[in-house]
Amino acid sequence: xxxxxxxxxxxxxxxxxxxxxxxxxxxxxxxxxxxxxxxxxxxxxxxxxxxxxxxxxxxxxxxxxxxxxxxxxxxxxxxxxxxxxxxxxxxxxxxxxxxxxxxxxxxxxxx
Amino acid sequence: xxxxxxxxxxxxxxxxxxxxxxxxxxxxxxxxxxxxxxxxxxxxxxxxxxxxxxxxxxxxxxxxxxxxxxxxxxxxxxxxxxxxxxxxxxxxxxxxxxxxxxxxxxxxxxxxxxxx
Numbered sequence: 001x002x003x004x005x006x007x008x009x010x011x012x013x014x015x016x017x018x019x020x021x022x023x024x025x026x027x028x029x030x031x032x033x034x035x036x037x038x039x040x041x042x043x044x045x046x047x048x049x050x051x052x053x054x055x056x057x058x059x060x061x062x063x064x065x066x067x068x069x070x071x072x073x074x075x076x077x078x079x080x081x082x083x084x085x086x087x088x089x090x091x092x093x094x095x096x097x098x099x100x101x102x103x104x105x106x107x108x109x110x111x
Numbered sequence: 112x113x114x115x116x117x118x119x120x121x122x123x124x125x126x127x128x129x130x131x132x133x134x135x136x137x138x139x140x141x142x143x144x145x146x147x148x149x150x151x152x153x154x155x156x157x158x159x160x161x162x163x164x165x166x167x168x169x170x171x172x173x174x175x176x177x178x179x180x181x182x183x184x185x186x187x188x189x190x191x192x193x194x195x196x197x198x199x200x201x202x203x204x205x206x207x208x209x210x211x212x213x214x215x216x217x218x219x220x221x222x223x224x225x226x227x
Contacts, residue, residue: 002153030212041115041201041218042154049212087154091212098167099213101154 001026003090005102012078012109020073020105022088031064031071032089032099035082042087045073050093075107083109114138115219117202123225126192132222134185134202142207143185144216145177148199160185161207192226199223 003024010018022031033045048064048071059076075082085104092098115136124130136143145157159167160179174196176188185202203216 032213032216034216041220042216044215044217047215089154089213098156098159098169099216100156103151103153 002100003031003088003102005086005088005105007105008103009106010108012107014080014109014111015077016109018075018078018107020075020086020088020107022071022073022090022102024069024090024092026069026090026092028064028066028069028090029093030091031062032091033062033071033073034087034089034101035084036087036104037084045086078107078109080109080111083107115202115204115217117200117219117222119222120220121223121225123227124189124192125227126194128192129188129190131189132187132200132202132224134187134219136183136185136202136204136217138204138217140204140206140217141182142205142214143179143182144203144205145185145187146201146203146218148201148221149197154201158187189224192224194226197224197226 003022006021029050031048034042036042062073064071085106087101087104089099089101118133142161144159147155156169157171158177163179174191178186199221201221202219205214205216
């Protein structure tokens with residue numbers, strides 16, 4: 001069962017912040033975040049594991065609420081290079097190798 | 112060559128043709144994946160191979176047939192496809208963490224398939 005992402009799209013001006021949400025109806029073991037630019041391969045951003053710590057990568061960080069089966073991706077002081085489609089992928093307890101992705105959130109950062 | 116490479120990058124085929132997609136990874140990983148990416152749909156997991164054994168077949172029609180001859184190569188054999196099979200087919204690899212779940216995936220740039 002695929003996770004649900006929101007919003008579907010967001011437009012920012014350079015320097016603004018954004019939050020992308022990902023929620024699942026099943027108990028999760030991990031949440032993965034990827035970014036895909038148009039015509040390119042998806043690129044890994046981070047993995048959050050059940051019981052793990054909040055992750056961060058430069059100005060992009062994420063949290064994982066295990067009780068609510070939700071994750072949020074935080075982009076602060078956005079840059080033009082942040083534009084792309086962000087996908088969350090989720091893996092349930094005991095469902096190894098079965099990473100299921102959401103439909104994605106299209107982020108556009110304008111000058 | 113580095114990373115994950117896929118060939119061909121573009122493929123047009125008729126419904127009665129037989130073709131194959133090839134994926135090669137140069138990262139020393141031991142798990143490989145096929146994903147399908149259609150417009151306005153999420154990435155769909157098709158097949159997973161770990162240590163050259165198929166560990167996941169996500170209810171994919173038999174007109175798609177995977178093959179993993181070794182840990183560096185993955186093929187997707189296609190036959191009697193339907194127009195709705197037109198999509199971007201992405202290959203990925205990872206280091207198999209075993210019971211710890213799917214690790215970081217390294218994707219290729221994909222093979223754009225059009226079925227006429």
